[in-house]
Amino acid sequence: MNAIAWSEDDLEILHTQIWEALATATTDHSFAWRTPVLASFGLGEPDARTVVLREADPQSRALICFSDHRTRKVAELHINSVAAWCFYDPVARVQLRARGETRVNINNDLAHRIWREMPQSSRRLYASTPKPGERIALPWEIPFGDRPMDNFAVLVTTIRELDWLHLGESGHRRARFRWDRDAWEGHWAAP
């Protein structure tokens, strides 16, 4: 990952750079933004976990990850669809927080299309008979079922707020962007 020359003073450029960096993170395994934290709040207490960012699309404002629909996060998102994503690049010391409504896609066209393109080794991740988080006797004794596709979920968050923060040697900079009807509105903010 080549270092991003984050714009010093132009919010529009900065916003474009944010989405470019997110797109890069979906393919560049060396970029820490590839594994953000996804937070949800649906079952009475907040919860957060690491996920892999699979797609980032500035046109639809979508951030996408894959999951097992039997996980706690999916149960939470069914109750409260608002999710917060947090990315941190320790090299550039840049944090990005993104928030929006999340749609859980199970057994629909999108889930089927992604499943078809997924390697067998990844499909296995969704094959366990015990639900993720369920108690088992030993960590390597996991029974597998033969319908992993049934457990596969594609989580699509439509982002409506972005909060970018750079911790710089000569000072910190923060910018916030909010989707307002049909355009992004951005401003600088006190860090």
Ligand SMILES: Cc1cc2nc3c(=O)[nH]c(=O)nc-3n(C[C@H](O)[C@H](O)[C@H](O)COP(=O)(O)O)c2cc1C
């Ligand atoms: C580096 C890393 C990447 C992960 N990627 C995903 C992912 O893309 N999707 C996912 O559901 N869980 C992923 N996990 C596992 C989650 O962090 C979490 O343990 C699991 O999904 C259960 O979370 P929940 O009970 O809060 O739903 C990943 C864990 C690590 C350490």
